[in-house]
Amino acid sequence: MSFKSILKMCVLASSMVMAGSAWTAEMADQIWMGGPVLTMSDSQPAAQAVAVKDGLILDVGTLQAMQAYKGPGTTVIDLQGKALLPGFVDAHSHAFMIGVQAMSANLLSPPDGAVKDIQSLQETLRQWLLEQSKTREVGLILGFGYDDAQLAEQRHPNRHELDAVSESVPIIIIHQSSHIGVLNSKALEMAGISVQTPNPAGGVIRREEGGTQPNGVLEEMAFFSSVASQMGKLTSEQVQALFVAGTDLLKRYGYTTGQEGRATSDTVPLMQAAATAGKIDIDVAVYVDVLQDRDFIARHVSRHYTDGFRVAGAKLTIDGSPQGFTAYRDRPYYRPPEGYRADYRGYAAVTPDQVFESVDWAFKNDIQLLTHANGEAASDLLLAAIKTARDKYGPRDRRAVLIHGQFLRRDQVAAIAALDVFPSLFPMHTFYWGDWHRDRTVGPVNADNISPTGWVREHGLMFSTHHDAPVAFPDSMRVLSATVTRRTRSGDILGPDQRVDVVTALKAMTIWPAFQHFEEKEKGSIEPGKLADFVVLSQDPTSVDPEQLTSLQVVQTIKRGKLIYEQDGALETKRLSQAQTGQMFSRFLNEWQHQASETGSAEHAHGPELLMGALLRGFE
Template sequence: MRQLFHPMSQALALSLSTFFASPTQAQVIADTIYSGGTILTIDDASPRAEALATKDGRILAVGPLADLLAHQGESTRAYDLDGRTMLPGFVDSHGHVVMGGLQALSANLLAPPDGEVTDIASLQEALRRWIADNQDAIDAANLIVGFGYDQSQLAELRHPTKDDLDAVSADVPIIIVHQSGHFGAANSAALAKADITKRTPVPPGGIIRYGDDGEPDGVLEENAFFLALGTLLGGISEEGFKDFARAGAKLWASFGYTTAQEGRATPQVAAIAREVATEGGIDVDVVVYPDVLVDRDFILANRSDTYENGVRIGGAKLTIDGSPQGFTALRDRPYYDPVGSYPPGYAGYASASPEQVVDAIDWAFENDVQILTHANGEGASDMLLAAIDAAEKAHGPADRRPVLIHGQFLREDQVDALQRLDVFPSLFPMHTFYWGDWHRDRTVGPVNAENISPTGWVRQRGMMFGTHHDAPVAFPDSMRVLSATVTRRTRSGDILGPHQRVDVMTALKAMTLWSAYQHFEEDEKGSLEVGKVADFVILSGDPTSVDPEALDSLKVVATIKTDREIYRAKDGPQKARLVPPVGHHVLDVAHAASREN
């Protein structure tokens, strides 16, 4: 690796900077000076910079390297970007970082390009391989877990059943989670452990599917699945759930996220996140949003604008409907051509009643609690917007920043309502890649599929928006999020709704500054400006300079939290170096408490 400063030029620079620096500048010695690559600030006033200096975990100065040398001292570290590109650390607009560890620690049942499952047989084989490699964990939990199957990507175009899973193991309970997180399939042992029989009452907002013999066939939808999953995971120890949190935080950091979200938590999950953070097991910031239908007193007692060991309770989460690709999102019209046994005119269903939605939104507005609401279908968004309109009329305007999560099938009049009601849209353009072809052919049809995740409509109105991965629905792959937002290219190569595409800089703002605004943190994060937190991501190339079709090939090579490296790819930039006094040798040193992966 090349050295940032040549000894002779460095000596001259030190002399000149000492001579010309003001007394104030000379007294403020930087901890680190970053230079040697492209720096994208996401600050419209000065979008690019040659160098950046930090002090005590915050940004001290941004600008020409010659100016920043005034802050150079004997203890200053020089971080050579080595031609790579530095941006603000990504801010997670919506994801589930604690439960994201479930994805990291379970059998990978994803379809290409993220996995190898293409049919029921390859799903079974993936489970068998995972079982062979994880027998100790299986014995401890008496449970086999797989994550990420998607019936739309299986050759059979159906969910696996208990019979398919019994062929893998008839004795040990198996639960596999659909990529959307809204469905699951269980084997006979898991159904027995969860006490699901043909006599089990079907919970409101959920479905238990049955076979021709009248017995449950193993496929569970929405609230029926959530209840069964909770029962089955109940055998996992507290330390096991802590492992989820640690693995999730590490996974997020590997994709450049310095602020993560746990987007639907119970008080118990929030407590686990706090414990792990206190133990030093989470290097990123985590904003937790407990379920508003579970424990409102907990939310009121614990919400905070400040982090404690990197974790804070940001507000509340409400879920109105389910999965668009799974046909459980609540539409305002029938699904186009759904695959399965659906009645004529089937339009999905709500997992929360209209009364629950109105009550939850009214409570949030009355108590000035930020509320994030999962609404995918047009019918669900209608419920949300009506409730927000009524709550604002009842309690008056305030800077509450309610957030619509997903909004896959928004109508254009609903985007107008989002603007009028000051609702922040956190959209899911990764759907254009993963399920764009499915939406075109099965869920909404070729005309309406052009407008899923309508970032173009939002920008036409001058609105900010966030983009997300909803991990563990997909990997928290920041470059896949960026690519999908800019290109809207599907797995088959189709471009879905070219008029909804946005430029690269707009897409980057949705992952940084605007997502920071969503979390009330725009004064602290999201752009490289003096005084903000020193959270950075270093990419293998400049996303504003590469061919948009190559955005998904860019790699995160390092992630830096408060000026401390928390992730480094094997081919990442050189470690920071101490800037030596004249006449001394250059010492290679790692950042304090940094780790190399």
């Protein structure tokens, strides 16, 4: 018998077996193929194709295996060489405030904006005022994202410089950290802040040099209360619109699960109403301020989503912003702001009693607690409270989360491991504020160890990474790049020993934050039975130069098998008829025979995989 005859018999037998399998296998709604599939599953890290049925992953594996699930109604999605990954799980951000960012004047510095100095900040505000017809209806000029660390003047603007934009309309500009803001004179007046106003607990009203007149810069609780007095004028429809805008921005960066990391009992019903009305495309886990309404949290907390929305737990905030010098440190800042004493080390936004009481309540009631702690002293306070509560109520699977931990010491990482605390770190700081931390906040030695992902991995711990939007833009590829390269704006590598590989960094955006949210059985990896939550990237992040990770683009975002975001003309879908399948069989056979005759090997080019590739993709 000739070699060609043997080949034909083998292919015919293979096709008959596969045809028989197709009669018995469950038919898929979709089959994704034609590009690398990065599953984030240790048992099967990579695959060639994925079958989806009713919004769930039916199976994952080779092209040949997935062909068994192809029926007349199956949609075949050709990735065209692009990479398929699990949808990103947002470990920490503020979906509502992202909406505020989306609807405010963009005061970010390059590469995310154009503000480089106070003059360009003023011009941006003026231009926004001219373009926003609704400004007069709302009665407020709002700007977001200025960063004194990136301004040429290396300082915050003051009320006089905002008055130069408008004296009659109140102006509030929000620092990129969201922990500091500046108000013009009109806004200060409307907020009731004057020479006689004392600093509130957990906040500071900065004064003009040599006097008591407020200069417009407000820190922490002084700022939050002033913003609340203005934002409280929004209608319920406007609040819902902000929330929807925030989730829309998240999905553009591949996030299929978002977070509102510090809600109130007043805003939760409004966000829930938007979800119930079908206005959001992604899941959103909400954490309510533990100091605001514990009874509300206890009544509404749930592990299950309703219309893509759930109250997931409680949020505690111990200190402020490291780049804004309001993080609570265990030592003085390296170069504190002008006018501050040399022993200045920030401050806590809450009392020790409030920390211990909040942690005790959460542990007693088995409610997940996310805690914002940036400075070493803030983390010391949190870890002490967790140890006390854990000793009192016993070790259970509560997954208490430390958010940020910018200035963690090595011994604190060991304590995190011992106490089963889940660290959610912020490596994007290495890009946005790495130079600032090196030169101003902690100095060149300690700056190398901000966001210490390397130390965390030394202890074998999972961790998640986040963007904390609107503190930083919710750019998933910037998160990935910063975690892998730790490259600063100036090009410095901040803490090379703290870098991790690309796969580890991807796990910190997918399966590990899914675990953080108690959702690892439903999300975070591409495995049978899990939700068909995917993101399609322009290239395989494991195969590009790590320095080029920020150039990768989110091509599609898929939630439960449904396309919720797509670049224009991103991918091609095909429904293949039986006739087309037969034609492709014939084309593939001719191609395979030609290749085999040239090489003398029937295994040329991984025959079975090439066969399935031809069946699903077709030769054009």
